[in-house]
Amino acid sequence: MIDKKIICIIPARGGSKGVHRKNLRNLGNKPLIQWTIEEAQKSKYINRIIVSTEDKEIEDACMRMGAEVIERPKELASDDSPTIDSVLYTLKVLEDNEKYIPNYVMLLQCTSPFRMVADIDNAIEKLLSKSKNFKSLISVTKEENPPWWLKSINEDGIIKDFITYDKKQYSRRQSFPPLYRLNGAIYICDIDEFKKHRTFEIENTLAYIMDSNSSVDIDTEDDLELAEYILSKNIKKS
Helix, strand or coil: CCCCCEEEEEECCCCCCCCCCHHHCEECCEEHHHHHHHHHHCCCCCCEEEEEECCHHHHHHHHHCCCEEEECCHHHCCCCCCHHHHHHHHHHHHHHHHCCCCCEEEECCCCCCCCCHHHHHHHHHHHHHCCCCCCEEEEEEECCCCHHHCEEECCCCCEEECCCCCCCCCCCHHHCCCCEEEEEEEEEEEHHHHHHHCCCCCCCCEEEECCCCCCCCCCCHHHHHHHHHHHHHHHHHC
8 A cells, every 4th residue: 555645635715604714713722624634644644635725824824734735726715616626626736736646536624523544544445455446435424314204395384205115114213224424524536537537426436434423524603513512522531
């Protein structure tokens, strides 16, 4: 594995709808983005860590944390700008300016503060150990609420099944098959496949399963409060 160049890209916009200046907001005693940078820096396999931002305050903070920064155009930092576009832009800048082309690209989002280095390195090991057959990996967590329980409401206010199912056979949560949802914490892909498909979720993408606490995804003030609560519990236990 050590002969593979693995770049970690951390996108960090200055704006945020759900939490104002989210990436610089404190969680515990440090900015949210620092949680991700520090864990990436501990990795045995990541060769390079790049923060992609349009924001000068974020840029200065990340450089103090020891991360490289590549400025992205403001048009790639709006509320509706796809994250993939910022990753592709960062890779192109590195290729054009330095002829730098990694073997794998990893995306770590700042909104997953409890994704630790053990998960980062275990995910890399899982993908690289099966790299002959699989070219990408995405982290997931178990979905506790079966989608069969989703309902629609018609114009008369009557509840209707969104997905039809046998209520006699599936009467309890435990009756349903286990399902998983993307948790936004870890994305890895072979560089050629990533450029070809412009996505991390290509055909036959491996899953890396994480627990619910490690999968906290901060998009709202309530999410931030939950993260503070989890953090306080863990501190008291240690």
